Amino acid sequence: MIEKDGPAVRVEDVHKEFKSYETRHGEGFLSSIRRRYKMKKALVEVSFEINRGEIVALLGKNGSGKSTLIKILTGVLHPDSGTVEVLGTDPWRDRETLARRIGVVFGAHEQLYWNLPAIDTFEFRKALYGVDNKQYNKMLKYFIDVLELKEIYKRQVRELSLGERMKCNFAASLLHNPEVVFLDEPTIGVDLPSSFALRDALFDMNKKFGTTFLIATHVIDDVKILAQRAIILDKGKKIYDGSKAGITKMFGDHREVVAYLKHGMDAPQIKGLNLVESADGYMKFEIPGKMIKNRDLSAFLTSENVVDYSISEPEFSDVLRQFYKKRTRRS
Amino acid sequence: MANDFSRSAARYFAIFKISAKDMLSFRADFVLTFIMKILYPLVMVFVWTVVFRTSNVTKIGTYNLTGMIAYFFIASVIELAVFTDLPYSMQHDIKHGSIATKISMPIAYLRYIFSSNMINNFIWGSIIGIPLLALITFVFGIHVSVAQFMMFVFTLALGVLIAYSLEFIIGCLSVYTNDINGILTFEGLMASLLGGALIPITLFPGVIGKVMGLLPFQFMFYLPITAFTGSTAIKSVVLLVGVAWLSAFIIIGYFIWKNAFKKITSVGG
Missing domain, CATH: 3.30.70 (Alpha-Beta Plaits)
Incomplete structure (x- = not known):
């Protein structure tokens, strides 16, 4: 059932609409009670494939559908129509099985326990993902080296800087050495040294383990340095898919x-x-x-x-x- | 198979461990909560002492003053096991969108959120509740037979399950409403008042008392306490009422969660 070859990600003709409502605040007495529903198109006819070992940037303005796409690919949301396959499986139907093979980093939502040192979250996720001791120690050592966590990971998370937290979050999310990693704004608000460390780690994992990365971002530097290929979304539509040099050439x-x-x-x-x-x-x-x-x-x-x-x-x-x-x- | 089992046991143990650590990391909060929970029955001791002294009676309902005081001490111990943080955790996850990271973990969200909250009640209930209960039994000289104790455990288990399923339903409501704090305060008050944490419910007059005997809240306080002290025999039909309520809440919870989860996964929290 699990495909060893084939693309890491396959998205075909995916549509997604949200029902959003406007309250008429400020129009007068009782105005906030009435609501008007509106359908908002989050994704329209999106199709693409990502091969194993690729690093792809997903670009777009705020509200262009980047996060929605990432959530669909990780099985958090289900598409209205279309086919989505990650490592040959349906992320919505096989969410729990697939979760062990993919990694997700939401820059805006940390997975770390705020009141405890990051090492506690690491150990928690080790058990949750069923990582064996040998593999865990190997990956922990790897991240401590590549992300320079030595001075950080035993301190209470709430005391850390944003950049330090992001690095720990990155390590926590990828300790199970996933085959495909989805990052949603991973370097948002992070200072330069930390974001460089994150990039180095990302590159290194790609080279060492052949990890596939899809990075949703609007930080241009992320794209410039990391990805050879960029997919651009605008108002839910894919408007570009190709090399970043191609954008310049257009x-x-x-x-x-x-x-x-x-x-x-x-x-x-x-x-x-x-x-x-x-x-x-x-x-x-x-x-x-x-x-x-x-x-x-x-x-x-x-x-x-x-x-x-x-x-x-x-x-x-x-x-x-x-x-x-x-x-x-x-x- | 055995490997699967030990792996999944290890996962739940990991959830318990990290939730317990997280809870105990607020040391001052933990100690203050503990003191508050212990002091609460003292208020009741003063109130009822005054009531008994000024009205010059030796018994109110079936309770004498000592019995009444014992009642509230036991109630405060039970409270440690009954009320949960489940709806608050759910509301936080849903409103702040962090539910997305939790859905993307290789464990169903419900299992995660239930097990990470239950540890709270487990710590309060077992590590602190049981010794306190033993102390109360000793100080008030309550004689607890095996049958009484079994009935206590059974009614309390029912009460805890009812509280959890009811609070789970309220937690689900945070998908539909802006804030569930109001509903929770209301539920807490209902449970305390109608469940017998403020006044033993047999003291309510006629019809009101009868209606309360049909409600689910009595399982949270009144029935376990009565079972423990053995002051009134509990009819088996009452237990059936509890089981019926629990079944109803579980069915409602099942459907409301199905709908809520659909809504979460179509909007994205």
Whole structure:
């Protein structure tokens, strides 16, 4: 029954609607008693596959359906229609069996017992997931090393910083060395050193154990560093699925030119040069990739008036912002 | 098979262990709760002493003053086992959305939430309740026969199960309402008043007393205490009433949870 091969995750034509209601607070006496129901489409026709050993980022604005999708994949929610398979099984029907083979980290909901040191939660989950002693000791040692938990995991959880708690939460959730891991905003509000440690651990697990990861996030750095592939959701629809380089390509090959100028300079009039930002002594342009050797541009950049300049590929966050902007305009 | 059993026993033991640790981590809270629960019957001692002295009677109903005082001491011990935190835990999980992380664990949510809450009553009831009960028996010179004790255990078990199933139903309601604290306060008051934690229910006049004899709350306090002290024989038809209530609550709980869980898993907590 358990497939050894085949994709780690298969989602086919999944739909999900929520019934949400609006109370008419503030409209007058008794207004908060009346309610109006409204159907909200959380996921529409979502299909994709994730192979074993992949790291995939699930991107989207707040309310785009990321968390809903993660909850469907972990068997917490059931879809209205469509097929969902994780490791060849239906996460809704076989939730308890599948739970031993997958890992879930909800950044907003910690699994740790607040009043106890994290080691107590580790031991609790060891028994709950039926991890044997040898495996448990191995994984515990692994996480202590890779997440630098040595000074942390025996202290009461409530005394820890958010970053330290997240690291412990990550370890607690993945102690049973799951084959597929779903992360819902794992680095939300976490400081840089801790989020780097989390990323290192994630990469390392992927390499060492072949763990598959699906990361729902809106922290751009997570995507930039971690995932080769990104799936973008917008208003419940899958609007992109492919390499992250592909997102950049969709907008053509663009470069950013930043120039620091002497006072009082106007932007030069060169065809194809597009001023994006400017301040006193600072200008940022956008150019098509083929223009980097443009003679007029070179002449301008090397002229007396320019103190310093740089040409670079655009930031991924800018690309994504434009991506969303374009979508909004089109719809 | 044996392996399966030992593994699942280990899981429940782990839930008990971590819940007990969690509960005992509030040391000051634990001690204060304990003192409060012990002091509560003292209030009743003063009240009833005044009632007996001022009305110049030796007996009210079937109780003399000592019997009445013993009654409230036993009631306070029973209270340790009867009231639960189950609805609060459920409300917290449902309202804050942390139920999602618990549903994603390899154990059914109901089993988890029941076992993690029951340990609370188990600790209070066994480690503190039983010695206290022994002390009360000794101090008040209550003679407890084997039959009385069996009846006490049976009625108390019924009472605990009724309380759990009723509070479970209330916990489920947090899916539908914004806050269940009001309902819980009401239920607590009903259980104390109609169950006999404030006044032995035989002291209520005629019709009211008869109606209370048909309600489920008497199993939480009045019947176990009466069984323990052996002051009144309990008719077997009364026990049937209790079993009927328990069955009804379990059936209602089953359906309401089925609906509530469906709602949770279609909205996501």
